[in-house]
Amino acid sequence: MIDYEDWIFEELKIYKSKYSKTPFFISSWDCDSDLVVYPNKIISQSSEIAKDEFHYKFSEDLEFTKETLKNYYCTSNRDWHLNNFSLGINSTNSIYLALSALIKKGKKRFLLVTPIYYSIIDTLLDFSRDITFFHLRDLDEFRFDSDRIEQIVKQQYIEVIIFSDPVYCAGLEIGTEIYERIVKISNAYKVTVFIDGTLGGLEWRNDADIFFSREKTNIIKESYDFFLINSGPKLFFLNDLKFSVVISLADNIALIEDLSSQISGGLNKIQVNLFRLFYAESARNELYACKSQNISTIRNNYNLLSASLIGTDWQLYPTNSGYFTMLVSKKVLLGEVDPIDVTKKLLYGHNLLPIMGNYFSFFQDNKVSIRINLMKNLRGHLPALTEALNMDI
Structure with a gap:
């Protein structure tokens, strides 16, 4: 059986070489610098x-x-x-x-x-x-x-x-x-x-x-x-x-x-x-000011994404800390799908690179989940993401 952790970044290299483009990495650990207020x-x-x-x-x-x-x-x-x-x-x-x-x-x-x-x-x-x-x-x-x-x-x-x-x-x-x-x-x-x-x-x-x-x-x-x-x-x-x-x-x-x-x-x-x-x-003053503005951006992105999920079979966890949340299926369990298959559908079908909850040791009885970085420019990619969420997983 292919290990998901080993597979995903090798597949990204193949994708970039084949299509000469970089997908939107919605699960990235790096943030979009134009959104961040730095000290x-x-x-x-x-x-x-x-x-x-x-x-x-x-x-x-x-x-x-x-x-x-x-x-x-x-x-x-x-x-x-x-x-x-x-x-x-x-x-x-x-x-x-x-x-x-x-x-x-x-x-x-x-x-x-x-x-x-x-x-x-x-x-x-x-x-x-x-x-x-x-x-x-x-x-x-x-x-x-x-x-x-x-x-x-x-x-x-x-x-x-x-x-x-x-x-x-x-x-x-x-x-x-x-x-x-x-x-x-x-x-x-x-x-x-x-x-x-x-x-x-x-x-x-x-x-x-x-x-x-x-x-x-x-x-x-x-x-x-x-x-x-x-x-x-x-x-x-x-x-x-x-x-x-x-x-x-x-x-x-x-x-x-x-x-x-x-x-x-x-x-x-x-x-x-x-x-x-x-x-x-x-x-303290500079750090408090930066942190306050960054958290405001994070919360705005969370609310924006949450609103876009109304009427779909997906939702967000009730996040209250950090800059990651999980996009979660309301119906399908992690143990019921192949994470590689879901990742391929998003990558090759919608130019979106996700990392599934399996990678972060979410239990198989939890719902299918995708990590979302809330310090990314999500607004410009909402149409592709919304379309992708209509897929049959």
Whole structure:
């Protein structure tokens, strides 16, 4: 059987070569730059490099930089220290390092709440770990059933729980009450909690923090053991100019930074500058303004697309965070179709390149789904998309 993940990008090469045109990539991870409001002042300042500053920069040496981050999160009586933070080159790398640290500590049994970033699954399979899946289902509105999770932890002797916030690609925020419940499970069964919060901090509500929620971060700190990965620049669509942050217990951070020097090497000066500028209090006004305008664009695209689906057999998930949503069939289940067949129909019939929910580990009992990037110029492609949705899948 052909693997969908391997097939889709090879097929794209064939398509572009055959037809000499590029399809509209509706599921892309890149945004349309003309839609994005960037923090240009911060970007400009981050690129200013003195000639005497060309030397190695490792996370463990960046105490002044970590101080900026610590000050951002110290908003309660829960003390944070410099050794709770590690600075990484990007989120994928930090996720790999954090998983590697868990493997080095001897963790074997993992519970993955899906959908989830495919790299997490691939890494754990490469390390031959025991994986149990807890599939969030659209039938249950992606309800995070903490009671059922506790049962699985107890029955399967789970050592690590991994989930993403927001729900990966569906864009549904995990509430603080779930965090509080997971902390109780963590402490009761001595389980590590691992959160991919790469897109956490792009909630659509007006009272959200600039970056990943300080309230949630302070809640998760009370667990037996935890890893939280996030990326400030990712929230502002700086995909080629970014860094990542790992927040964890001191012994975990020490292990990550040791692994980082072996695997990742140092950071560059622009990343370090950007980090300091992003978390500085002086940057708040510019970042808030950019974020507000970008979320407005995301919501407008969501509403535009949602309105275009009226009268069709498709709908959107009730997204409230991030810049991805899922276009979902009302009738057909993922397990009832071949994702390659559906992708070919959209690609060759309508010049649209989708990535199906299968790629993002959506469970087979969920409806057929296609990821939509809400920071793309959807308006110009709505006629083709609407026509495509009339196809028989």
